[in-house]
Amino acid sequence: xxxxxxxxxxxxxxxxxxxxxxxxxxxxxxxxxxxxxxxxxxxxxxxxxxxxxxxxxxxxxxxxxxxxxxxxxxxxxxxxxxxxxxxxxxxxxxxxxxxxxxxxxxxxxxxxxxxxxxxxxxxxxxxxxxxxxxxxxxxxxxxxxxxxxxxxxxxxxxxxxxxxxxxxxxxxxxxxxxxxxxxxxxxxxxxxxxxxxxxxxxxxxxxxxxxxxxxxxxxxxxxxxxxxxxxxxxxxxxxxxxxxxxxxxxxxxxxxxxxxxxxxxxxxxxxxxxxxxxxxxxxxxxxxxxxxxxxxxxxxxxxxxxxxxxxxxxx
Amino acid sequence: xxxxxxxxxxxxxxxxxxxxxxxxxxxxxxxxxxxxxxxxxxxxxxxxxxxxxxxxxxxxxxxxxxxxxxxxxxxxxxxxxxxxxxxxxxxxxxxxxxxxxxxxxxxxxxxxxxxxxxxxxxxxxxxxxxxxxxxxxxxxxxxxxxxxxxxxxxxxxxxxxxxxxxxxxxxxxxxxxxxxxxxxxxxxxxxxxxxxxxxxxxxxxxxxxxxxxxxxxxxxxxxxxxxxxxxxxxxxxxxxxxxxxxxxxxxxxxxxxxxxxxxxxxxxxxxxxxxxxxxxxxxxxxxxxxxxxxxxxxxxxxxxxxxxxxxxxxxxxxxxxxxxxxx
Numbered sequence: 001x002x003x004x005x006x007x008x009x010x011x012x013x014x015x016x017x018x019x020x021x022x023x024x025x026x027x028x029x030x031x032x033x034x035x036x037x038x039x040x041x042x043x044x045x046x047x048x049x050x051x052x053x054x055x056x057x058x059x060x061x062x063x064x065x066x067x068x069x070x071x072x073x074x075x076x077x078x079x080x081x082x083x084x085x086x087x088x089x090x091x092x093x094x095x096x097x098x099x100x101x102x103x104x105x106x107x108x109x110x111x112x113x114x115x116x117x118x119x120x121x122x123x124x125x126x127x128x129x130x131x132x133x134x135x136x137x138x139x140x141x142x143x144x145x146x147x148x149x150x151x152x153x154x155x156x157x158x159x160x161x162x163x164x165x166x167x168x169x170x171x172x173x174x175x176x177x178x179x180x181x182x183x184x185x186x187x188x189x190x191x192x193x194x195x196x197x198x199x200x201x202x203x204x205x206x207x208x209x210x211x212x213x214x215x216x217x218x219x220x221x222x223x224x225x226x227x228x229x230x231x232x233x234x235x236x237x238x239x240x241x242x243x244x245x246x247x248x249x250x251x252x253x254x255x256x257x258x259x260x261x262x263x264x265x266x267x268x269x270x271x272x273x274x275x276x277x278x279x280x281x282x283x284x285x286x287x288x289x290x291x292x293x294x295x296x297x298x299x300x301x302x303x304x305x306x307x308x309x310x311x312x313x314x315x
Numbered sequence: 316x317x318x319x320x321x322x323x324x325x326x327x328x329x330x331x332x333x334x335x336x337x338x339x340x341x342x343x344x345x346x347x348x349x350x351x352x353x354x355x356x357x358x359x360x361x362x363x364x365x366x367x368x369x370x371x372x373x374x375x376x377x378x379x380x381x382x383x384x385x386x387x388x389x390x391x392x393x394x395x396x397x398x399x400x401x402x403x404x405x406x407x408x409x410x411x412x413x414x415x416x417x418x419x420x421x422x423x424x425x426x427x428x429x430x431x432x433x434x435x436x437x438x439x440x441x442x443x444x445x446x447x448x449x450x451x452x453x454x455x456x457x458x459x460x461x462x463x464x465x466x467x468x469x470x471x472x473x474x475x476x477x478x479x480x481x482x483x484x485x486x487x488x489x490x491x492x493x494x495x496x497x498x499x500x501x502x503x504x505x506x507x508x509x510x511x512x513x514x515x516x517x518x519x520x521x522x523x524x525x526x527x528x529x530x531x532x533x534x535x536x537x538x539x540x541x542x543x544x545x546x547x548x549x550x551x552x553x554x555x556x557x558x559x560x561x562x563x564x565x566x567x568x569x570x571x572x573x574x575x576x577x578x579x580x581x582x583x584x585x586x587x588x589x590x591x592x593x594x595x596x597x598x599x600x601x602x603x604x605x606x607x608x609x610x611x612x613x614x615x616x617x618x619x620x621x622x623x624x625x626x627x628x629x630x631x632x633x634x635x636x637x638x639x640x641x642x
Binding site for chain 1: 340367370372373375377378380381382383384385386387388389390391393406408409412413417418419420421422424425457458
């Protein structure tokens with residue numbers, strides 16, 4: 001199928017933005033500016049870009065603890081995201097919580113949780129409220145990782161999703177590893193199949209192919225929006241970065257990482273563009289624009305002040 | 316004035332607020348059709364408001380909590396019912412890590428108008444998993460309000476405040492109070508959080524008690540006065556977070572003695588917290604050491620022969636207070 005050049009260029013621009021953002025976060029981490037841990041998803045960019053491009057502005061989203069891409073794609077200011085990463089008061093949560101817990105009410109990002117699996121029951125509640133408040137044109141897109149699907153909350157919530165018929169599209173970013181434990185050591189059933197047990201429509205896709213992610217998520221977004229019931233999409237991907245920024249990869253081989261690098265989603269979309277005749281210059285221009293945005297965001301973050309304690313924070 | 320029960324008072328508070336605001340909903344196990352709550356609090360509400368407002372759930376406390384957090388994130392005012400307060404342990408993560416922290420973590424972008432109603436306390440043989448008083452376990456967590464009404468009047472006024480409070484509240488009720496009656500006006504009223512109540516005026520000792528233990532304190536005070544001429548001032552803080560330390564300190568200024576009575580376990584309990592606040596700030600007011608009267612550090616057993624030794628009762632309160640006067 002031939003793709004609209006503009007759409008492919010949008011995929012490229014957005015994925016490159018997410019990649020460059022995380023590279024900047026890594027650079028800040030190396031410089032000791034990121035106090036806590038930060039979880040990068042280098043290699044997973046297609047999973048946030050391909051899905052969230054199918055949402056409307058007033059749809060809701062819940063991100064994972066590896067959620068920079070999801071949060072940026074939902075529309076959070078790059079400057080304020082970057083400031084949050086290094087705990088500055090101009091950050092989206094006033095620098096209080098950093099990389100793992102970004103919430104942005106202005107774009108209906110309801111927040112990421114640092115507790116794996118905690119977002120499943122919350123997603124059911126959000127879906128219930130969408131239904132009770134008759135927000136009939138809106139849905140929730142709720143991201144989660146493969147590691148969270150062995151928490152009891154996952155199964156409990158799939159059951160509620162179906163009995164309450166809530167408009168929630170669950171998106172699994174399956175990067176094969178929960179920290180350092182391979183999925184196959186934790187469960188013998190594929191994630192999208194678990195949803196089917198609860199009569200929830202589900203599908204899977206090559207999470208490193210942004211076009212496929214876009215198409216399959218579009219179908220399920222449309223289904224959830226019109227049929228007002230839940231669905232689940234499993235995106236099979238890989239993070240070539242570590243679990244946390246300075247992970248030495250003790251749980252996997254260099255060869256495995258190199259194999260996955262060959263499936264890099266950004267390189268693949270570039271190939272598609274070149275194959276369909278887009279000039280190298282045009283691709284370079286897109287990247288240059290993004291480099292400028294990241295440079296600016298980095299400076300904004302560095303120049304901002306650290307937050308100060310204020311007694312009104314006490315509860 | 317008319318008298319109604321604690322259950323009826325709670326129901327009136329919920330009903331009045333549900334009539335005013337369609338965002339007020341109830342979520343819990345067995346609260347709608349059939350039982351209408353195992354203590355009957357939601358009786359009649361399902362018929363009046365229907366299944367979209369009085370929402371029955373499977374037995375799944377994590378999901379009840381999640382439904383509360385999610386609907387509150389969306390601007391609704393959920394009232395969750397844990398069938399027994401002990402069951403909150405199942406959804407502790409939601410309470411500790413999500414509900415309590417949302418406001419701070421989001422830098423005030425979101426604040427959850429969420430109530431968790433918690434029927435607690437020993438109820439004639441309910442045993443280790445249906446009898447606990449867990450207030451002290453939650454008091455250490457920033458971001459939660461803790462409310463403990465001791466009578467029908469307070470229950471209604473406090474619940475109405477909590478339904479519109481804008482922040483998560485753990486609302487501790489007590490099984491032995493549901494059928495107790497007190498005067499409740501027909502007209503609407505609210506009681507602010509953090510404002511205690513002098514239940515009985517006295518000059519010799521301040522006895523802080525809350526929830527069901529207020530009734531125990533009243534009975535003990537009558538006996539102490541009659542038999543030993545000890546005049547007890549009973550202070551019911553009504554809410555533990557925020558805590559009305561001023562009303563306690565002012566009472567101690569008058570009496571120079573302090574005892575704290577609670578049904579929770581004595582180790583790390585409410586008495587430890589209130590006692591340390593008074594020691595830290597008002598040591599000079601005290602004529603004798605503070606006395607903590609609380610449950611012994613044992614799970615709550617079934618038979619009365621053991622329960623009576625573990626949970627404070629009138630006789631234990633009388634003895635402990637008498638001892639403070641070297642009598």
